[in-house]
Amino acid sequence: MASPAAYARLLRAQLRSQVEYRASFVLDVVFNALITTIDVIALVVLFRVNPALGGFTLPEALLIAGLAGLGFALADLVVGNVERMPNYIRTGLFDTVLLRPLGALPQLLVGDAALRRLGRVLQASLVLAVALRLTHIEWTPTRVALLVLAPVAGAVTFGSLFVIGAALTFWLVESGEVASAFTYGGQYFATYPITVYASWFRRIFAYALTLAFVAYLPALALLGRADPLGLPGWVRWCSPLTAAVWAAVAYHTWRFGIRHYRSTGS
Numbered sequence: 001m002a003s004p005a006a007y008a009r010l011l012r013a014q015l016r017s018q019v020e021y022r023a024s025f026v027l028d029v030v031f032n033a034l035i036t037t038i039d040v041i042a043l044v045v046l047f048r049v050n051p052a053l054g055g056f057t058l059p060e061a062l063l064i065a066g067l068a069g070l071g072f073a074l075a076d077l078v079v080g081n082v083e084r085m086p087n088y089i090r091t092g093l094f095d096t097v098l099l100r101p102l103g104a105l106p107q108l109l110v111g112d113a114a115l116r117r118l119g120r121v122l123q124a125s126l127v128l129a130v131a132l133r134l135t136h137i138e139w140t141p142t143r144v145a146l147l148v149l150a151p152v153a154g155a156v157t158f159g160s161l162f163v164i165g166a167a168l169t170f171w172l173v174e175s176g177e178v179a180s181a182f183t184y185g186g187q188y189f190a191t192y193p194i195t196v197y198a199s200w201f202r203r204i205f206a207y208a209l210t211l212a213f214v215a216y217l218p219a220l221a222l223l224g225r226a227d228p229l230g231l232p233g234w235v236r237w238c239s240p241l242t243a244a245v246w247a248a249v250a251y252h253t254w255r256f257g258i259r260h261y262r263s264t265g266s
Contacts, residue, residue: 032119039191040065040127054195055228059134061193063222066128067215068190071154073120079159080117082108082166089169095263105254137222146237150218153243157214158183160250170257190214195228213239
């Protein structure tokens with residue numbers, strides 16, 4: 001088994017190369033931060049014509065958007081580069097990855113790490129900070145713990161979806177659009193209160209894919225609000241559990257794909 005130091009050296013080399021041209025790096029980070037503000041602007045615009053959205057005020061909706069955005073941004077920073085799997089498969093680069101005495105997935109994560117994605121993390125953190133300032137949350141130790149755990153659980157959930165989407169490439173080389181529907185589409189879904197969606201849509205994305213646990217249900221727990229859709233109160237605290245389930249599914253899917261991978265011969 002490879003030493004963690006080997007992965008650390010690969011990561012340091014990758015990050016050093018990205019910050020070599022500092023002005024370009026700063027512009028990349030700023031540009032990524034600005035691009036991700038579009039969703040927040042769209043949310044604010046909706047409240048210009050509606051005093052409430054799905055039964056939620058603007059500060060409450062920003063809290064949901066901040067939790068969802070931060071969870072996705074962390075996943076995109078750490079795991080998002082596995083989206084390059086189709087290119088690795090088509091060009092035969094993945095065969096090279098498998099020949100090295102290192103784990104395949106960790107190599108993909110550290111070998112193509114994109115530090116510019118920090119811009120998205122900073123932007124989402126700012127939205128969450130503003131939402132926490134505008135909402136009047138009665139802080140308790142459990143709510144403080146949930147505030148810390150919810151973005152991490154969201155990151156694990158979205159990261160698992162990224163890995164599952166990458167694993168599909170072992171069977172469907174052009175699986176990127178399918179995967180994006182559940183990663184980027186899932187992030188967009190989780191940005192809004194799920195009460196705004198049709199019931200059949202909620203059953204698929206909020207409950208079957210557990211995206212309600214990314215931001216909506218943790219936000220209800222932080223606000224001390226009952227679920228307008230009638231879910232029991234204890235469900236609001238279960239985001240770490242659903243994230244762990246997704247992590248297990250992603251792990252076994254990836255391992256199954258590796259075992260059944262056949263070289264392209266290129």
